[in-house]
Amino acid sequence: MSEEYRNETNNAKSISDLKPPVKEEPKKANNYDGVKKVIAVVSGKGGVGKSLVTSMLSVKSRQAGLSTAILDADITGPSIPRSFGVKDRAMTDEAGTVIYPAITSTGIKMMSLNLLMDNETDPVIWRGPVIANAVKQFWEEVLWEDVDLMFVDCPPGTGDVPLTIFQTLPVAGIVVVTSPQDLVSMIVEKAVKMAKMMKVPVLGIVENMSYFECPDCGKKHYIYGESHIDEIAKDLDIRTVAKLPIKPEVAAMVDSGRAEDIDVSALNDIFEAIKEA
Numbered sequence: 001m002s003e004e005y006r007n008e009t010n011n012a013k014s015i016s017d018l019k020p021p022v023k024e025e026p027k028k029a030n031n032y033d034g035v036k037k038v039i040a041v042v043s044g045k046g047g048v049g050k051s052l053v054t055s056m057l058s059v060k061s062r063q064a065g066l067s068t069a070i071l072d073a074d075i076t077g078p079s080i081p082r083s084f085g086v087k088d089r090a091m092t093d094e095a096g097t098v099i100y101p102a103i104t105s106t107g108i109k110m111m112s113l114n115l116l117m118d119n120e121t122d123p124v125i126w127r128g129p130v131i132a133n134a135v136k137q138f139w140e141e142v143l144w145e146d147v148d149l150m151f152v153d154c155p156p157g158t159g160d161v162p163l164t165i166f167q168t169l170p171v172a173g174i175v176v177v178t179s180p181q182d183l184v185s186m187i188v189e190k191a192v193k194m195a196k197m198m199k200v201p202v203l204g205i206v207e208n209m210s211y212f213e214c215p216d217c218g219k220k221h222y223i224y225g226e227s228h229i230d231e232i233a234k235d236l237d238i239r240t241v242a243k244l245p246i247k248p249e250v251a252a253m254v255d256s257g258r259a260e261d262i263d264v265s266a267l268n269d270i271f272e273a274i275k276e277a
């Protein structure tokens with residue numbers, strides 16, 4: 001066991017907690033070489049804007065002319081289809097062995113549990129392993145053909161599902177989303193350590209709801225206090241940081257299924273880092 005891993009396990013409560021995670025051989029969806037690059041979008045807790053950032057990065061990727069997909073792995077709180085205004089249920093082939101992804105108006109492919117439910121407001125009451133298996137099936141049984149870049153909207157935290165994602169999918173890099181009221185340094189450090197254990201680079205940090213810009217005078221107000229994200233990123237040797245303002249019109253666009261109309265230029269640098277990964 002490496003020193004690095006031992007440091008991670010100081011809080012283990014039993015011997016089984018000390019088992020290092022097993023890295024399975026990454027599998028390809030349907031055994032096709034359909035997906036060229038996978039990027040995981042993670043956060044320490046819910047509600048910080050991870051789904052928004054996943055959507056914005058996908059829009060950016062599509063605008064750059066790449067064939068783009070979103071795998072919504074936030075199984076118990078899937079919000080991606082709604083933010084793109086996708087309402088139709090996913091389809092399968094006649095034999096029921098392959099699921100076709102839904103496609104947004106600009107051509108982004110997506111799969112989400114909401115696309116398989118009769119009613120998008122039905123709750124998903126599943127235990128962790130069942131949820132993790134659903135994510136595996138989204139990777140293995142959905143027909144992901146000709147995808148240059150896939151973004152995975154991970155559930156918050158470092159539980160079963162993020163672990164399954166890192167063990168099953170060939171993740172090329174992660175983007176960490178935080179908000180200023182988060183315990184930012186701890187959460188970012190946790191994500192960075194998890195990424196290190198999984199041997200995946202952190203390509204960038206997005207501080208969402210960083211500030212509010214007065215529409216009248218243009219002054220920036222740091223509602224949740226001054227941002228320390230630049231220093232944290234420097235300490236952790238993460239070169240790319242993006243800051244997204246609180247914008248009520250963004251929330252309105254997401255709510256009305258117009259994610260493809262959001263201005264995504266604030267994520268340009270992170271997108272460049274993703275392209276190079």
Ligand SMILES: Nc1ncnc2c1ncn2[C@@H]1O[C@H](COP(=O)(O)OP(=O)(O)OP(=O)(O)O)[C@@H](O)[C@H]1O
Pocket residue numbers: 043045046047048049050051052053074077079155156208209244245246247248249250251252254255
């Ligand atoms: N910068 C922003 N300005 C305005 N509203 C925002 C902003 N970022 C996110 N929101 C809104 O906050 C809510 C939560 O965002 P989002 O669903 O992206 O968070 P999340 O981290 O994915 O949450 P969860 O993990 O619980 O699904 C959404 O209604 C979204 O539209």
